[in-house]
Amino acid sequence: MVSPTYGTNQVDWESRLDMGRLRTERLARLKAELEASSLGAVLTFDFHNIRYMTATHIGTWAMDKMIRFAILPRGGDPVLWDFGSAAKHHTLQATWLDEPHAAAGRGDNYGSRAGISTLRGAIGPGAHRAEDVAAKIVEVLRDFGLEGQPVGVDVIEPDVLFALQAAGVPVVDGQQVFLAARRIKTKDEIGLLTQAASMVDTAYENLYEFLRPGVRENECVGLVAKTLYDLGSEHVEGVNAISGERCSPHPHVYSDRLIRPGDPAFFDILHSFMGYRTCYYRTFAVGSASRAQRDAYTICRELMDKAIAAVKPGVTTADIVSLWPRAEEFGFANEEAAFALQYGHGLGLSIWERPIFSRMTSFDAPETLEEGMVFALETYWPAADGWGAARIEEEVVVTATGCEVITKFPAEELLIAGRRYYTTGGYLPTLRDSQSHLNTTAGRGEQ
Numbered sequence: 108m109v110s111p112t113y114g115t116n117q118v119d120w121e122s123r124l125d126m127g128r129l130r131t132e133r134l135a136r137l138k139a140e141l142e143a144s145s146l147g148a149v150l151t152f153d154f155h156n157i158r159y160m161t162a163t164h165i166g167t168w169a170m171d172k173m174i175r176f177a178i179l180p181r182g183g184d185p186v187l188w189d190f191g192s193a194a195k196h197h198t199l200q201a202t203w204l205d206e207p208h209a210a211a212g213r214g215d216n217y218g219s220r221a222g223i224s225t226l227r228g229a230i231g232p233g234a235h236r237a238e239d240v241a242a243k244i245v246e247v248l249r250d251f252g253l254e255g256q257p258v259g260v261d262v263i264e265p266d267v268l269f270a271l272q273a274a275g276v277p278v279v280d281g282q283q284v285f286l287a288a289r290r291i292k293t294k295d296e297i298g299l300l301t302q303a304a305s306m307v308d309t310a311y312e313n314l315y316e317f318l319r320p321g322v323r324e325n326e327c328v329g330l331v332a333k334t335l336y337d338l339g340s341e342h343v344e345g346v347n348a349i350s351g352e353r354c355s356p357h358p359h360v361y362s363d364r365l366i367r368p369g370d371p372a373f374f375d376i377l378h379s380f381m382g383y384r385t386c387y388y389r390t391f392a393v394g395s396a397s398r399a400q401r402d403a404y405t406i407c408r409e410l411m412d413k414a415i416a417a418v419k420p421g422v423t424t425a426d427i428v429s430l431w432p433r434a435e436e437f438g439f440a441n442e443e444a445a446f447a448l449q450y451g452h453g454l455g456l457s458i459w460e461r462p463i464f465s466r467m468t469s470f471d472a473p474e475t476l477e478e479g480m481v482f483a484l485e486t487y488w489p490a491a492d493g494w495g496a497a498r499i500e501e502e503v504v505v506t507a508t509g510c511e512v513i514t515k516f517p518a519e520e521l522l523i524a525g526r527r528y529y530t531t532g533g534y535l536p537t538l539r540d541s542q543s544h545l546n547t548t549a550g551r552g553e554q
Contacts, residue, residue, distance in 0.1 A: 110301040110504055110513055115339050124302075129295035130162040130203060134185070137288040141181055147256025148180040149281040150244060152224065155456040156261050156285045158382055161185045163201055163219075165193045167342040167379075173264060174223045178244060180251040184208060188222030188243060195221075213250065225264055237266035241274040248276070259284050290453065290461045291479040296383065297504055300454055300481050303340075303380035304502055304513045307387045310334045310376055311516040318393055318524035320368045324348035324361045331376055340378045344458070347375035350393075354496040355489040357448065368394040369541045371490070372524075373498040382456045386483045387514050388500035394525040395539045399492040404521040407488040407497035410449065414484050418476060418503060418510040424464045425473035427451065431466060431486070438489055442467035448487040453480065454502060480505040481513075492541075497521070 113123040137160055141149055151157050154170045157177050169175065169190065177187040184207040189197060197204055197219035204218030222243055225236045248254055258271070259281020271278050292300065310331045317330050328346040335343050348361035350372040366372060373390040390407070392400055413430045434445035442465070451464025462474040462482060485500035499518055503510040528535035536546070544550040 110297055110511060112301055112305045113298065115302070124295045124298045126162075126295070129293065129299075132293040132295070133159050133162070133288075136291070136293075137179060137285070140284045140288040141179060144259070144284055145257065146181070146259045146279070146281060146284065147253035148178050148248060148251075149259045149261075149284050150176065150178045150263075151261050151281070151285065152176045152263055152267075153261045153285075155382070157187070159285065159289060159456055161187045161201070161204060163187060163189070163193075163197055163204070164382065165190060171227075173225075173227055173262070176222070176224060176240065178247055178258075180247055180253055181256075183211075183251050184218065186218055186220070186247050188220050188240075190223055191221065194219050225266055228264065228266065232266065237264070237270040238274075240267050241270035241276065244271065244276065245274050261285055286461050289455050289457075291477060292455060292481050292504075293479075296455065297479070297481060299381050299383035300385075300502070300504075301513045303378065303383050303385045304387065305515070306335055306338045306340060306380060307376045307378065307385050307514070308516045309338060311374075311387075311389055314374065315391065315522065315524050318366065318372065318391055319526060320366055320370075320393060322366055324350055324364050324366070327366075327372075327374065328361050331374070335376075335378045340380055341382065342379040344377040344379060344384070345375075346377070347373075347388075349373050349498075352494040354498075355494055357487065357496065357498070366393055368525075369397065369539070370394075371396070371400045371495040371497070373496070375498070375500065377458060384454055384456070384458050385502065386452070386454060386458055386485070386500060387502060387516075388485055388498045389516055389518055389522075390497045390499060391522050391524045392537075394523065394528070395535070395537045396521055396523060397490070397492060397495065397540050398538065399490040400495040400497070401521055401538060403488045403490040403495060404497040404499075407486045407499050408519065410486040410488070411484060411499050411501060414451070414486070415501060415503060415510065415512065418484075418505060419508060420476055420478050420505060422476050423473040424451070424462050424469040424476070427484075428464050428466045428469045433466065437487070447485075449485075451482055451484040453482045455481065476505050478505050478507050 152173050175189050179185050208217035209215050230236050257277040257279045261282045313334050327348045331346045332343045350366050351370040370393045375388045431449040434442045439445035453460030481504050483502045487498050489496045501512050502514045523537045539546040
């Protein structure tokens with residue numbers, strides 16, 4: 108299996124990704140999980156679940172505002188309430204929302220409606236927005252004969268939860284229905300995830316050429332963001348840029364630190380293409396690498412390779428994490444303290460979906476790998492010098508017999524970025540200790 112990488116445009120001369128098929132198959136998976144559950148409906152306020160259910164998107168500015176909501180009733184099709192004029196736009200452009208309801212005789216504009224929640228409480232209780240949301244939900248439940256049946260919700264504002272309960276709606280956990288539907292990716296989802304990864308390949312190529320002493324971590328972030336947006340990224344969620352002594356322990360956030368000769372530097376690039384995300388680490392040494400950094404990278408790569416080699420249908424997340432070291436073996440008190448360093452997580456419309464791989468949780472709740480899953484595996488190892496570290500991450504698609512790696516930027520061995528320096532004896536070695544006196548014959552104690 109090779110996941111193809113198409114251009115981002117549609118053409119008439121090649122069968123590329125099919126957005127209509129993507130919408131249909133995602134909704135079919137969600138309907139199947141709802142039918143298999145004990146719920147009467149699933150109600151979502153989560154930006155990514157709304158997109159999975161309705162195939163609508165109004166910009167990443169809305170991701171944390173909880174202003175939109177949608178319901179999928181058992182035996183029916185999605186109903187979406189959206190922000191202001193977005194609802195009218197959906198009626199014109201997202202015709203797949205209204206058409207099934209119109210065909211069933213429920214009206215021409217049943218699927219896409221105007222409506223907002225409380226804006227995370229910014230609209231005060233006196234405006235009765237929570238009660239209005241509850242009334243809208245009750246109306247749809249009544250239309251489908253689902254009064255009194257449990258409604259599964261993913262995330263919800265407290266006032267809306269209380270208003271639903273006051274209206275007689277039994278509210279239960281619905282997040283598991285969404286997560287179950289999203290576990291196995293469709294052909295088009297895998298294609299979009301592959302395309303997103305290919306864009307990060309390009310970002311790393313540009314970053315490798317840019318890295319040198321004197322640039323700042325935040326400049327690296329800016330370069331990556333521009334590269335991705337130029338390529339058509341929808342949202343650059345974050346770029347971890349970690350260098351020098353900041354590598355151990357890993358702070359998970361970039362700074363304005365100047366990169367210096369001999370620094371280790373690792374990066375995690377997280378962005379979205381057509382909603383589908385990446386989580387993709389690479390480690391470099393700038394100018395040269397110490398022996399300690401080289402050794403840390405070698406261990407980090409070996410941990411990755413063992414995990415990838417074990418991936419195939421039927422294997423569990425517990426099987427994979429058993430190949431990784433205990434937290435105490437790389438300097439942490441316990442698995443909670445080391446969480447997300449030796450780690451794996453599903454990828455899709457969210458960064459962290461099922462399955463989850465962690466020694467903290469996977470032994471207690473193992474998940475079985477299945478063909479069509481897409482996830483990232485990430486490993487970490489601190490250098491013996493006490494300040495460097497290595498971080499590698501690969502994204503894989505589970506195939507019928509194993510897996511395919513879709514992150515292509517070279518990571519088999521530690522890459523040296525930056526200028527090659529000349530000395531009287533030729534090139535300055537790329538393997539050298541950070542203190543310059545240890546790189547001379549006398550410093551090494553040699554005759």
